[in-house]
Amino acid sequence: MQSFDTIILGGGPGGTTAARILARAGKSVALVEKNHLGGTCLNCGCIPTKMLLGAVAPLALLHAQQRIRVAKGEIAVDFAALQTRVSRFTKGTSQTLGKSLASLGVMLFSGRGEAIAPGTIRVHAADGHTDIKAQHVILACGSSSASFPGLTPDHDCVLDSTDLLGIASVPESLVIIGAGAIGLELGDFFSAMGSKVTIVEAAPHIAPLEDADVAAELRRALQKNGITCHEGARAKDLRTVNGQAQLTLDDGTVITAAKALVAVGRTPNTGGLQAEQLGCKLNKRGYVETDTFLEAAPNIYAVGDVNGRVLLAHAAEHQGAYVAERILGQRPEEYQSGPVPSCVYGGMEVMRVGQTADTLLREGKNVKVSQAALSLNPIAQASGGTAGFVKTVWSDGRIAGIAAVGAGVSHLVMVALLLIKEGYTEQNLHEIMFAHPTLDEIVSMSILAPRARVEQN
Structure with missing residues (x-):
């Protein structure tokens, strides 16, 4: 041996x-x-999904410029x-x-x-x-990939994420059960490729790990791009019927699509x-x-x-x-992760480092929030992606979390991480010189913005 x-x-x-x-x-x-x-x-x-999203990213940029009437044209992605x-x-x-x-x-x-x-x-x-x-x-x-009774991939029309990543052609329609990062990112991609996408989430809102205001902004963007979102909708049964995926919700609603993705966790x-x-x-x-x-x-x-x-x-x-x-004997101390960064990618992105306001409220903490709209940022204006915001979550006078929703906000994740980890507040933020013009500046604007007390619903 x-x-x-x-x-x-x-x-x-x-x-x-x-x-x-x-x-x-x-x-x-x-x-x-x-x-x-x-x-x-x-x-x-992570990697194949981001490569797919990278291929359709120019579509979102073109559409943003078309909306402000400064560009026009077409971009075709060769799926094969x-x-x-x-x-x-x-x-x-x-x-x-x-x-x-x-x-x-x-x-x-x-x-x-x-x-x-x-x-x-x-x-x-x-x-x-x-x-x-x-x-x-x-x-x-x-x-x-996790599954539940009645929501089990059959690898025919009912797929898990691995199946969908390897699919041979873009389905005409796609229903996604679960609006976490996997469901949202693949929904964004296939919608950009022309699929009619429907997302079903059992929690009160999509992106259930984020605060409701972040989720609402994301939902508005998805719906504007033609994606249908069903929130607070529990899936009861999902199966292949006559060559299509058939989803039945608890309230009796039936949704049919060419393919279905089960993205209900791990x-x-x-x-x-x-x-x-x-x-x-x-x-x-x-x-x-x-x-x-x-x-x-x-x-x-x-x-x-x-x-x-x-x-x-x-x-x-x-x-x-x-x-x-x-x-190796080099780390005698307990494991400390520090603030954990997370991102959801796509045409409209979500970034967060640290705690959500909702989590802190459930823990009985005093919570305040300050935020700044992306429309205030010149780089966001230049790209045409002005929807969304950055918000800073405060507890006991310290930054407990920084979250953002909008085009390209995943690029803010490291500046947010370092600001939280090093304990910066509005009192010593002047010690850092933010380059201008950059998207990073919107983070400092969020920190310096007036704070509003948040109460638990």
């Missing part, structure tokens, strides 16, 4: 980041991945060529990642990992199985892992429970989606780096 210093289960952002750090420090590392290196993010998530480009890029990047890890001395195992004893992993491959052991094990197994890849053999505990949703050091059992760590803390690729990478450095 081969022995290593560390075995890592999962080759996504969390696992590969940890593998690189440990290997560069001279540790022997085994990395087990059953599908493709790069994980969901690279192969069937775009799919080929995405496939080549993701496969090539995955292969390059594998070569990079191998060059550092990481031993790559292709197969499914199963824990059979503390520190011992069985790798199930197509040609049999191999047992390996290590002093440390990092679970970085990620997550998969579920951890702990099935068949037998994490209990390592001493780990799973919560009722199947996520690996961890302590304040991301440790699930002695010498066993869980990072990224599989621990259920934050289901974002950059969170997995951040956690993977911390755990690797902890194994």
Whole structure:
């Protein structure tokens, strides 16, 4: 049986980041991945989705200039060529990642990992199985598309996000169940490509992790672009009927479309892992429970989606780096993520760092909000994308969160992150020189704007 210093289960952002750090420090590392290196993010998530949205971004820019009557014309996107480009890029990047890890001395195992004893992993491959052991094990197994009874993809007309990303042609119509980042981004793309898109969200508003005012601004933009949004609408049944997707809502409404996307969240890849053999505990949703050091059992760590803390690729990478450095004895302190950045991409984007006003109100905090309209910004005016705003959420005199909705606001995420992390307020904002003209300036305007107290509904 081969022995290593560390075995890592999962080759996504969390696992590969940890593998690189440990290997560069001279540790022997085994990395087990059953599908493709790069994980969901690279192969069937963040990266292919952004490449699709990048292809239709010129359409939104042209439409914005057409609305203000300074440009006209047409842009046609070759969907087949775009799919080929995405496939080549993701496969090539995955292969390059594998070569990079191998060059550092990481031993790559292709197969499914199963824990059979503390520190011992069985790798199930197509040609049999191999047992390996290590002093440390990092679970970085990620997550998969979730489904519910009555809302299960049949991979015919009812699809999950992986199915839809690989679809051969643009469907005439598309109904999307779930208005989180995945549903919103794919809805934006296929709408731009000509699909008649309907989005159904069970929560009171789309983008349910954001404040209602952000969601309302986003909904107005989507509807202006021809996307129908049903909020507070619970899906009851979804199936393929006569070659089309048929969705039935709780109130009896029936929506029919050429294809349907089930985007109702994620579920951890702990099935068949037998994490209990390592001493780990799973919560009722199947996520690996961890302590304040991301440790699930002695010498066993869980990072990224599989621990259920934050289901974002950059969170997995951040956690993977911390755990690797902890194994090396460099990080004795508890894990602290700091303010977590998140974005929803598309023609109308959402950006947030830190807490929402709604979350703070539910915690009983005193909350104030200051905000500035994008129409005040010259760069937004230049692009024609003036709808939307940036808002600063205050609690106890400190910035608790910064959120934005509008064209291109994802570019504000790092300035918002650094302002919050470094504790800037209106008293010391003058210490930073914001370049002019940039979209960044709207963030400082939001911070300096008058504050209004927010009450819980």
